[in-house]
Amino acid sequence: MNTAILENGVKTRKFDSKNGLFGEYGGMYVPPVLEGKLKNLAAFFEQTKHQPDFEEEYVHYLKTFVGRPSPLYYAHNLSEKVGSKIYLKREDLNHTGSHKINNCIGQILLAKRMGATEIVAETGAGQHGVATATAAALFGIKCKVFMGATDAERQKMNVSRMKLLGAELVLTHEGRATLKDAVDAALGYYIENPDVYYLLGSQVGPHPYPTMVGYFQSVIGKEAKKQILEVEGRLPDHIFACIGGGSNAIGLFSEFLYDDDVAIHAAEGGGEGAIFGKTAATLSMGKPGVFQGTFSYALSNESGDVYPTYSIAAGLDYPGVSPQHALLKDVGRADYHLVTDAEAIEAYKLLSRLEGIIPAIESSHAIALAAKMMKGKKNEISVINLSGRGDKDVERDLM
Numbered sequence: 001m002n003t004a005i006l007e008n009g010v011k012t013r014k015f016d017s018k019n020g021l022f023g024e025y026g027g028m029y030v031p032p033v034l035e036g037k038l039k040n041l042a043a044f045f046e047q048t049k050h051q052p053d054f055e056e057e058y059v060h061y062l063k064t065f066v067g068r069p070s071p072l073y074y075a076h077n078l079s080e081k082v083g084s085k086i087y088l089k090r091e092d093l094n095h096t097g098s099h100k101i102n103n104c105i106g107q108i109l110l111a112k113r114m115g116a117t118e119i120v121a122e123t124g125a126g127q128h129g130v131a132t133a134t135a136a137a138l139f140g141i142k143c144k145v146f147m148g149a150t151d152a153e154r155q156k157m158n159v160s161r162m163k164l165l166g167a168e169l170v171l172t173h174e175g176r177a178t179l180k181d182a183v184d185a186a187l188g189y190y191i192e193n194p195d196v197y198y199l200l201g202s203q204v205g206p207h208p209y210p211t212m213v214g215y216f217q218s219v220i221g222k223e224a225k226k227q228i229l230e231v232e233g234r235l236p237d238h239i240f241a242c243i244g245g246g247s248n249a250i251g252l253f254s255e256f257l258y259d260d261d262v263a264i265h266a267a268e269g270g271g272e273g274a275i276f277g278k279t280a281a282t283l284s285m286g287k288p289g290v291f292q293g294t295f296s297y298a299l300s301n302e303s304g305d306v307y308p309t310y311s312i313a314a315g316l317d318y319p320g321v322s323p324q325h326a327l328l329k330d331v332g333r334a335d336y337h338l339v340t341d342a343e344a345i346e347a348y349k350l351l352s353r354l355e356g357i358i359p360a361i362e363s364s365h366a367i368a369l370a371a372k373m374m375k376g377k378k379n380e381i382s383v384i385n386l387s388g389r390g391d392k393d394v395e396r397d398l399m
């Protein structure tokens with residue numbers, strides 16, 4: 001077993017923040033033209049993140065614009081049904097409807113300080129696109145969002161929202177026209193336009209993005225820990241999140257990584273099951289390799305080419321994953337499960353009817369996993385990260 005984060009108990013982690021390394025994972029695998037720009041961004045982030053006026057501004061917008069802290073809600077009907085005590089961390093109640101806005105506010109404040117005049121972003125489910133377009137509107141910065149044509153079709157409401165917010169939407173028709181293709185297009189634009197700031201929305205891509213996105217999302221876990229201690233007087237036994245690139249999951253998990261008694265579980269977009277081409281369960285079925293600028297797990301074949309992916313959830317439909325989650329998997333600190341479309345749809349309906357909360361289809365994967373794993377564990381407490389609301393999925397008639 002790779003014991004990188006378990007040396008000296010669990011207190012030492014092999015995390016080299018300067019180079020963005022999580023054990024052997026992470027790093028910056030990019031063409032030379034991008035390297036200088038990313039190194040500059042990494043240095044700027046490191047020197048800015050703890051500056052009091054930066055922190056003050058970040059916290060101010062999280063509180064007054066996003067609506068933080070998000071509540072920790074005791075889901076009593078779901079708890080009764082599952083036979084275990086379940087809390088939901090309500091990221092769905094954030095302005096714009098998901099966790100994505102936490103990272104967008106942090107990064108746009110950096111971009112503003114760096115003097116960026118244009119923001120570019122990729123989006124899958126449209127939630128990151130909407131959050132970026134929102135942040136760009138707030139600060140009066142021009143915004144361009146790349147989205148796969150398949151995703152634009154299945155997340156129509158978010159397409160309209162981005163346009164209304166004043167963003168320019170660029171559809172890509174490459175590959176399966178999903179998140180991977182949107183990231184490729186956004187990276188291409190970033191390389192060609194030196195003055196643009198690339199506001200990446202998940203814990204993927206080259207350094208410093210996994211470090212930065214993890215940092216800006218860590219507010220989720222910090223709040224959740226405080227809230228559960230207030231209400232239960234102890235830590236949860238289990239925490240759950242869905243995982244596409246890994247940002248909402250690391251946002252919740254990072255605060256609990258060194259609490260040995262808290263079991264950590266993540267739900268991947270399993271699509272139709274464990275079949276290459278019909279799944280997006282990268283950590284369950286993939287292997288280590290370099291993909292889109294970082295060394296992590298990827299759903300790739302022997303020659304390193306990535307398989308097409310499929311998940312009903314556009315936000316999980318991606319063949320790569322965060323390098324930090326790759327390390328957490330290898331050292332056994334978190335476990336990663338394939339959750340199928342059918343299981344996610346069941347959970348989507350279940351939470352809607354039991355609690356009056358319509359979850360995003362991405363988040364429904366976490367609910368499905370928790371409902372399965374916690375069945376009958378009556379003395380145990382769980383926190384599920386409800387990463388987003390399901391308004392965007394209602395039109396799809398997933399019933």
Ligand SMILES: Cc1ncc(COP(=O)(O)O)c(C=O)c1O
Pocket residue numbers: 098099124125126127128201202203242243244245246247248249314315316360362363387388389
């Ligand atoms: C509501 C919601 N949850 C989860 C995700 C998955 O992304 P991540 O793994 O970065 O949290 C997305 C991505 O679009 C999303 O919109």
